[in-house]
Amino acid sequence: MKYFAIGDEETLLGLSLVGVEGKIVKTAEDVKAAFNEVIQDKTIGIILINEKFAQKSKDFIEEFIYTKSFPLIIEIPDRNGPLPGRKAVDEIIRDSVGVRI
Numbered sequence: 001m002k003y004f005a006i007g008d009e010e011t012l013l014g015l016s017l018v019g020v021e022g023k024i025v026k027t028a029e030d031v032k033a034a035f036n037e038v039i040q041d042k043t044i045g046i047i048l049i050n051e052k053f054a055q056k057s058k059d060f061i062e063e064f065i066y067t068k069s070f071p072l073i074i075e076i077p078d079r080n081g082p083l084p085g086r087k088a089v090d091e092i093i094r095d096s097v098g099v100r101i
Contacts, residue, residue, distance in 0.1 A: 001043065001044070001045025001046065001071075002021070002043050002044050002045065002046075003015075003020045003021075003044070003045070003046045003047075003048060004020070004021055004022060004023075004038050004041070004044045004046070004047050004048070004071075005020050005021070005022030005023075005047075005048040005049070006022060006023050006025055006031060006034045006035065006038070006047065006048070006049045006050070006053060007022065007024070007025065007048070007049060007050035007053055007076075007078065008024065008025075008026075008050055008052075008053075008078055009024050010078065010079050011050055011076070011078050011079065012024055014079075015048070020048070022048075023037070023038070025053055027056070028053075028056040028057045028060075031049070031053045031054075031056060031057040031060075032057055032060055035047070035049075035057070035060070035061070035064070038071075039064075039068075039071065044071050045070070045071050045072065046071055046072045046073075046074060047071050047072070047073050047074070048074050048076050049061070049073065049074070049075055049076070050075070050076060050077075050078050051075045051076065051077055051078070052078060054075045061073060
């Protein structure tokens, strides 16, 4: 199974350095188009999406999450950190696993 990222240019540049393919988006329509394209590829098991773009397409993404079990959708912060009111990745791991990274 492969990862695929949907987000801004900076996020995708960083993820491409570790071999994650992705699609740069700027609008909610771009997100929906990229999302519809990537879910057709059955080799992709995890879709990483910037939180800010996930918020712009919240209804569409939540409908997918609640009706499909595959691929896994993970919202990630951009280079500026998590959105207000959202936990950072290390906090989520610490809360769920009990290990500080």
